[in-house]
Amino acid sequence: MVSPAPRFLAAPRNVAQRNGLDSMDWEYTAELFLGGLTRGSIYALIALGYTMVYGIIELINFAHGEIYMIGAFTGLIVTGVLTMMGWNEVAILVIAATVAMIYSSCYGYTIEKIAYKPIRNAPRLSALISAIGMSLFLQNYVLLAQTSDFLPFPALIPEIGWWKPYSHIISSAEIVLIITTAVVMILLNFLIKFTRIGKAMRATSQDRKMAMLTGVDINGVISMTFIVGSATAALGGVLIASHIGQINFYIGFIAGIKAFVAAVLGGIGSVPGAVLGSLVLGWTESFFTGYVSSDYEDVFAFIFLVCILIFRPAGILGRSDTEKV
Amino acid sequence: MLTFTEIKRSFLVSVWFMFLTFPIMVIRVNTIENVVIWRWKNMLFVGAGSFVLSFVWRFLMRRKEVGSKDAEAGGTSKSIFQRFMEEKRLYYPALGAISVIVVLFPLVFSMYQVNIMISGLTYVMLGLGLNIVIGLAGLLDLGYVAFYAVGAYAYALLNYHFGVSFWIALPIGAGLAALFGIILGFPVLRLRGDYLAIVTLGFGEIIRLILENWNEFSFGPSGIANIPRPAIPGIEFTLHQNTIFIYYLVVLLVVFTIFVVNRLQDSRIGRAWIALREDEVACQAMGIDKTKTKLTAFALGATWAGMAGVVFAGKTTFINPASFTIWESVMILCIVVLGGMGSILGVVVGAGFLILIPEYFRAFSEYRMLAFGAALILMMVFRPGGIVSGMRKTYQFEGIENGEASDKKA
Amino acid sequence: MEPILEVNNLTMDFGGLRALDRIDIDVKEGEIVALIGPNGAGKTTFFNCITGIHPPTKGEMVIRRPPKRNPQRLNGLKPNHVTERGLARTFQNIRLFPSMTVLENVMIGRHCRLRAGIAGAIFRNRATRQEEKQLVRDSYGVLEKIGLTRYVNELAMNLPYGEQRRLEIARAMATDPFLLLLDEPAAGMNPRETESLDELIVKIRDEEQISILLIEHDMKLVMSLSDRIFVVDYGKKIAEGTPEEIRNNPAVIKAYLGEEVDA
Structure with missing residues (x-):
């Protein structure tokens, strides 16, 4: 049915050669640190959407990873078409990212309308099962409409000439990723804190009924959340795919799970928390694979998740809430 | 009802979906050879399909709204299955007929059919086990397949290292799975709802990844081959006879499972599970030990997965970690959800739908997972109770005579 | 005192x-x-x-x-x-088990006074059968005292509001x-x-x-x-x-x- 999941990210380039050597080597440590930062930024772009959706309707949107995957596929398709027409790389990147964001937003919007809105008042278990169904559906939709093989994704982010000597430590693609994440986080934070729709989002997440009574258009706010979250994921999808160099229909699953770990770690529902959690996860993973073992990378992430949820379910920046009795 | 506005709405929906699916359905690129394939036909399919489906969707929505108003007005509508179960004159003959079919099945049908039936029945066992955890106790376990793996590997490894036979491995596999159920259950006791789902999913993946990476223990992705089929000592079976033997064995196990699960859900512990599902706080305040109740649900649910795992290993004679992915868990979840959470008949019907129908419609097998995904969503939206909804048996009190409680389960 | x-x-x-x-x-x-x-x-x-x-x-x-x-x-x-x-309690915001019947709700209240375990449930031995019979009798008795017997087989969620409150009291009383x-x-x-x-x-x-x-x-x-x-x-x-x-x-x-x- 499904081939074993490919590793979401490759292990640091030279673990094998380095393992026997002096592991105090500072350059290696710096490499792991920057590798972790890149990883963290990648997780963050996906985790932001998770955290926003959860903050508003308290639903683990299992299909979020698939939105990211669809973003990457849309990006690839646009890139393919434009490359054939002989466009310039940077222009392709911008257009591919924009189209992917638009399409993923539309997917996010539609998914919410079909699978979540009709059961908004049903038990949480129902919504969760519906989300799992949506995830399964989208994966197989892309599998059938496109292919089950890995597709190569061209490197769209150009190497900057004068940076070349340092690119073994951190490539310009990685720098673009990190900066994009930072910018997106700041923009989202601004959106939530200072705009009208952001205020409505915060009100809805606090008390949906009350927000509705005070005239907030709940459906609009929820749709908007899905749109923004999906667009972020799609941006991540294109940048990450171009950085890693290949995609298939299954990339959304592991990426989604890890981003979820990050979101929970940071305190689900909190935008800075999602980024912080992603960075922490990125670094711990990077150092774990760098110094301990790269075979158990995913096991490590899962154990990390289990431990957080058990010992500190509210996350680093989250607030714990107890049920009113 | 085909008014102009209706048609216009459906038309807009179909335009929207044509737009939405345009890149993925229509274009296929090959970035190495720089070839782009345009498949405009697909766009037509999507347009026509969504046009029709949007009518169906709105029709079902309207029906659902009417239904919920009926329920509010106090009208209780019973499903066909429920009426059927209550009608003893129909129920017993039907049960008899099904038994005869089940017993005669391997004598009439081909090996191929028998094999499909075996896998269908294995899923009934798995579904019934998961039904304890999800349907009765209300704990969404997405790592259920881990216990299935524990059972399968228990038999495979015990046999490989110590030559343990199937019959001894069966209870050991079940016991080990139960033990794992308790071990994994402990840390997640405090979690509820969606966090529980994610953590159990994590556990399931951890076990699979360990099986995949720990070569010295589990032989890694290449798996374990040459696992002996279950047999009666002293009797030489041909492959054909052996399959039939396994078939009857699985039938017996399923009957045993149904018997036990049925008894459990009508017992003190079964009621505690249901109460736990309905309201955790009230349940505890009524004197029910939450920890113990949850752990027994995990353990008893896992037991059946362990047994099914041993049977699976014995039937296929080869296992590897690829058989135990998260999607296997989701598949078992589908069985429980589709059939009707908390209902034994529901699980049987669900397994029938999900395992047998795709097997018999081989032509559509690629669309299987797609259909499962869609089915999960549609079920949750339109019929959250499942195909056999409203089937939970409630205790029907029929009066006290001569100080004896006379009662009946209906 | x-x-x-x-x-x-x-x-x-x-x-x-x-x-x-x-x-x-x-x-x-x-x-x-x-x-x-x-x-x-x-x-x-x-x-x-x-x-x-x-x-x-x-x-x-x-x-x-x-x-x-x-x-x-x-x-x-x-x-x-x-x-x-x-000590038994009721809740401010009614917390019944909505899809269990009235009698079953009360039976849950008796849970901690019963002994039957998993083996008893599966084999349904004499002691368990007796216990279950006694349970039904006791639970019905509680309903008689509270005056809810006419709803005995009704689902808790279908009860009128006031009766739901009374059922909560009945359930609490069942815990002795x-x-x-x-x-x-x-x-x-x-x-x-x-x-x-x-x-x-x-x-x-x-x-x-x-x-x-x-x-x-x-x-x-x-x-x-x-x-x-x-x-x-x-x-x-x-x-x-x-x-x-x-x-x-x-x-x-x-x-x-x-x-x-x-x-």
Whole structure:
């Protein structure tokens, strides 16, 4: 049915050669640190959407990873078409990212309308099962409409000439990723804190009924959340795919799970928390694979998740809430 | 009802979906050879399909709204299955007929059919086990397949290292799975709802990844081959006879499972599970030990997965970690959800739908997972109770005579 | 006579917020005691502390179950153990098991008085069968006392609101308590229902020898029912005494800020 999941990210380039050597080597440590930062930024772009959706309707949107995957596929398709027409790389990147964001937003919007809105008042278990169904559906939709093989994704982010000597430590693609994440986080934070729709989002997440009574258009706010979250994921999808160099229909699953770990770690529902959690996860993973073992990378992430949820379910920046009795 | 506005709405929906699916359905690129394939036909399919489906969707929505108003007005509508179960004159003959079919099945049908039936029945066992955890106790376990793996590997490894036979491995596999159920259950006791789902999913993946990476223990992705089929000592079976033997064995196990699960859900512990599902706080305040109740649900649910795992290993004679992915868990979840959470008949019907129908419609097998995904969503939206909804048996009190409680389960 | 429930110096902090501040309350055998106070005064928190839902920050909680009256501390017990020791409660926002029948709801209440385990459930041996029969008889008996027998096979969620509140009381009584904690039993009831609730509570005390501690806003009900009343405000106990004393207590009148305290 499904081939074993490919590793979401490759292990640091030279673990094998380095393992026997002096592991105090500072350059290696710096490499792991920057590798972790890149990883963290990648997780963050996906985790932001998770955290926003959860903050508003308290639903683990299992299909979020698939939105990211669809973003990457849309990006690839646009890139393919434009490359054939002989466009310039940077222009392709911008257009591919924009189209992917638009399409993923539309997917996010539609998914919410079909699978979540009709059961908004049903038990949480129902919504969760519906989300799992949506995830399964989208994966197989892309599998059938496109292919089950890995597709190569061209490197769209150009190497900057004068940076070349340092690119073994951190490539310009990685720098673009990190900066994009930072910018997106700041923009989202601004959106939530200072705009009208952001205020409505915060009100809805606090008390949906009350927000509705005070005239907030709940459906609009929820749709908007899905749109923004999906667009972020799609941006991540294109940048990450171009950085890693290949995609298939299954990339959304592991990426989604890890981003979820990050979101929970940071305190689900909190935008800075999602980024912080992603960075922490990125670094711990990077150092774990760098110094301990790269075979158990995913096991490590899962154990990390289990431990957080058990010992500190509210996350680093989250607030714990107890049920009113 | 085909008014102009209706048609216009459906038309807009179909335009929207044509737009939405345009890149993925229509274009296929090959970035190495720089070839782009345009498949405009697909766009037509999507347009026509969504046009029709949007009518169906709105029709079902309207029906659902009417239904919920009926329920509010106090009208209780019973499903066909429920009426059927209550009608003893129909129920017993039907049960008899099904038994005869089940017993005669391997004598009439081909090996191929028998094999499909075996896998269908294995899923009934798995579904019934998961039904304890999800349907009765209300704990969404997405790592259920881990216990299935524990059972399968228990038999495979015990046999490989110590030559343990199937019959001894069966209870050991079940016991080990139960033990794992308790071990994994402990840390997640405090979690509820969606966090529980994610953590159990994590556990399931951890076990699979360990099986995949720990070569010295589990032989890694290449798996374990040459696992002996279950047999009666002293009797030489041909492959054909052996399959039939396994078939009857699985039938017996399923009957045993149904018997036990049925008894459990009508017992003190079964009621505690249901109460736990309905309201955790009230349940505890009524004197029910939450920890113990949850752990027994995990353990008893896992037991059946362990047994099914041993049977699976014995039937296929080869296992590897690829058989135990998260999607296997989701598949078992589908069985429980589709059939009707908390209902034994529901699980049987669900397994029938999900395992047998795709097997018999081989032509559509690629669309299987797609259909499962869609089915999960549609079920949750339109019929959250499942195909056999409203089937939970409630205790029907029929009066006290001569100080004896006379009662009946209906 | 020593009280059957004695709470001393009970303090509960939620983060920086002090929900309960050195509360002393006691209930004697056969009493109906009311706990009143404005909304948010900490009454339900008090119940949650006693019944083990929130562990209190400080304070002693002791019960003496009649007839032996051995003192037992409640501190650190889980809710189900508190119930096992003879304290049963209802909830302010009704928490029945909605898709179980009325009888099944009551049967859940008897859970901690039964023994049957997994083996008993599967093999359904003689002892288990007998226990189940006795269970149905006992549960039906409770419904008879509360007057809910005509709904016996009805799903709990289909009951009228007032009857749901009564079912909660029935379920609590099924646990064989010596002290019943009722959290706003009359909330949302019409005057007729409240009146019959009044009778029911007295009947439970007189015929079942169950003492009662209740939280209630309906002053008419409180004044007519209670032997003694405790008043809390902002987590502090501001008064205690007979209904007559409370009615004329200036601190109480002030706490209610113009809210009429006439009976």
